[in-house]
Amino acid sequence: MWCLFTPTNIHHHHTRKKQQDKNPEESGIQFPTLAGKLEMELGAINLSSPLSPSALRIQFIEALIEKLSGSSPSKPERKMETSGIVLVAGATGGVGRRAVNILRKKGFPVRVLVVGDITKESTLVPEYFKGVRRVINAVSVIVGPKEGDTPDRQKYSQIKGDSPEKVEYIGMKNLINAVKGSVGLQNGKILFGFEGNSFKEMTWGALDDVVMGGVSESTFQIDRNGGENGGPTGLFKGVVSTANNGGFSSIRTKNLPTAEDLSAYDGLELRLKGDGRRYKLIVRTSRDWDTVGYTAGFDTVGNQWQTVRIPFSSLKPIFRARTVSDAPPFDPSNVVSLQLMFSKFEYDGKLNPTFVEGPFQLPLSSIRAYLKEPITPRFVHVGSAGVTRPERPGLDLSKQPPAVRLNKELDFILTYKLKGEDLIRESGIPYTIVRPCALTEEPAGADLIFDQGDNITGKISREEVAQICVAALESPYATGKTFEVKSVIPFSQPFTVDPENPPPEKDYDVYFKTLKDGITGKEILEQDPVPV
Numbered sequence: 001m002w003c004l005f006t007p008t009n010i011h012h013h014h015t016r017k018k019q020q021d022k023n024p025e026e027s028g029i030q031f032p033t034l035a036g037k038l039e040m041e042l043g044a045i046n047l048s049s050p051l052s053p054s055a056l057r058i059q060f061i062e063a064l065i066e067k068l069s070g071s072s073p074s075k076p077e078r079k080m081e082t083s084g085i086v087l088v089a090g091a092t093g094g095v096g097r098r099a100v101n102i103l104r105k106k107g108f109p110v111r112v113l114v115v116g117d118i119t120k121e122s123t124l125v126p127e128y129f130k131g132v133r134r135v136i137n138a139v140s141v142i143v144g145p146k147e148g149d150t151p152d153r154q155k156y157s158q159i160k161g162d163s164p165e166k167v168e169y170i171g172m173k174n175l176i177n178a179v180k181g182s183v184g185l186q187n188g189k190i191l192f193g194f195e196g197n198s199f200k201e202m203t204w205g206a207l208d209d210v211v212m213g214g215v216s217e218s219t220f221q222i223d224r225n226g227g228e229n230g231g232p233t234g235l236f237k238g239v240v241s242t243a244n245n246g247g248f249s250s251i252r253t254k255n256l257p258t259a260e261d262l263s264a265y266d267g268l269e270l271r272l273k274g275d276g277r278r279y280k281l282i283v284r285t286s287r288d289w290d291t292v293g294y295t296a297g298f299d300t301v302g303n304q305w306q307t308v309r310i311p312f313s314s315l316k317p318i319f320r321a322r323t324v325s326d327a328p329p330f331d332p333s334n335v336v337s338l339q340l341m342f343s344k345f346e347y348d349g350k351l352n353p354t355f356v357e358g359p360f361q362l363p364l365s366s367i368r369a370y371l372k373e374p375i376t377p378r379f380v381h382v383g384s385a386g387v388t389r390p391e392r393p394g395l396d397l398s399k400q401p402p403a404v405r406l407n408k409e410l411d412f413i414l415t416y417k418l419k420g421e422d423l424i425r426e427s428g429i430p431y432t433i434v435r436p437c438a439l440t441e442e443p444a445g446a447d448l449i450f451d452q453g454d455n456i457t458g459k460i461s462r463e464e465v466a467q468i469c470v471a472a473l474e475s476p477y478a479t480g481k482t483f484e485v486k487s488v489i490p491f492s493q494p495f496t497v498d499p500e501n502p503p504p505e506k507d508y509d510v511y512f513k514t515l516k517d518g519i520t521g522k523e524i525l526e527q528d529p530v531p532v
Contacts, residue, residue: 206219207250227363237362453520478512
């Protein structure tokens with residue numbers, strides 16, 4: 001079921017040629033057969049461990065990547081702040097392999113996929129993506145010369161392996177569906193409420209102080225006209241009393257049929273209309289009824305719609321209004337139920353300073369999990385310059401790279417690359433799309449040109465592209481951007497680096513800050529034709 005690392009499924013970006021060929025527009029890496037080399041390396045994998053086949057395969061791939069990259073995750077050159085695993089798809093290709101190497105040196109935990117994985121949806125089992133928080137996708141269809149090709153590559157028009165549609169479009173769809181739940185959505189994950197014309201329902205029930213002899217009462221209902229813009233909203237309302245030693249009203253959801261995995265997110269966001277009082281949100285990770293609730297209090301502003309954000313880090317383990325000091329940390333991957341409470345009591349003997357007996361109501365339009373700001377990319381994709389050009393009116397194809405001129409002969413390679421990009425942009429995942437010009441084996445370090453609109457041609461090293469991808473993962477300035485990139489060095493001039501005097505490390509934020517949202521190069525294609 002899982003694809004092994006063989007020369008037929010190791011992908012390379014753009015058109016390919018032997019390493020010694022001089023044309024950087026067609027350069028690439030030819031990998032030797034790996035089976036013999038790795039036959040003696042399998043001692044690094046514990047084949048006797050009681051793991052599933054997919055988990056064993058993860059061990060195999062990560063051991064392989066360590067051999068390919070020549071790096072060790074145990075010896076990072078500079079430990080960086082990390083949050084979860086970075087998945088590199090296309091990890092045996094020129095850019096992907098280098099990205100793995102850079103990530104490991106920086107101390108990031110890495111997991112890998114190859115092109116054959118994403119083209120088969122059945123192989124993308126949820127277990128493989130557990131803990132994945134960010135993705136670098138360097139998967140690309142393989143292009144190579146036909147039999148009897150000429151030295152100047154006049155017959156350079158053969159797709160090797162899976163088709164562009166299967167790799168660039170269907171494969172992208174499979175990958176996005178596989179990682180969406182683990183990397184998170186820019187606008188968050190709705191748990192309850194109204195979003196557009198849709199409604200995400202949760203079943204709420206009253207849980208008041210009558211369970212301990214009190215007389216308070218509450219309910220939860222849908223107010224069809226009480227929403228922010230005159231539309232529907234949820235409404236938590238009731239009457240709270242301290243009679244009979246009572247003093248709280250609450251509503252609690254039924255246990256969810258399947259626990260919500262919110263581990264990609266940073267907290268819960270409530271959109272509500274305040275009444276100036278202080279409430280509690282209680283989140284449970286156990287299906288037991290009388291158990292620890294992870295709790296945070298929040299204040300509201302009277303008669304005003306507001307957004308309340310409750311970081312998961314602020315949730316305290318509380319049981320019957322007392323802090324449980326030895327409780328396990330809150331686990332956002334296993335949210336079973338939610339509870340809203342208005343109470344006289346805080347916890348550990350403290351009182352709610354805003355508590356007043358009598359009626360109350362709290363309109364609640366939505367609850368969603370959120371990503372904290374500034375939001376950084378969760379999906380960095382290595383595409384290709386030129387993807388919008390085959391259909392561009394008035395373009396002189398003779399001045400364009402081979403892939404643009406031969407798009408139809410190459411099974412519409414750029415057309416499907418663009419369709420794959422569109423899937424990313426429409427997915428809701430925070431993304432960056434990097435469109436390199438022709439890839440070379442030259443070192444990184446040349447001065448760069450970042451551009452938008454899909455107009456430039458040129459060359460850039462695979463090492464530089466890998467560095468850009470890793471930098472984008474941590475830059476909020478790269479979020480939601482699509483851009484092309486090349487070096488300032490012309491094709492005719494080789495770029496070399498003096499090992500004794502290497503160029504300084506780049507601050508890629510300088511480039512990312514110049515980019516704008518919404519520019520893809522498709523704008524020209526979507527313009528209305530000029531009437532004649």
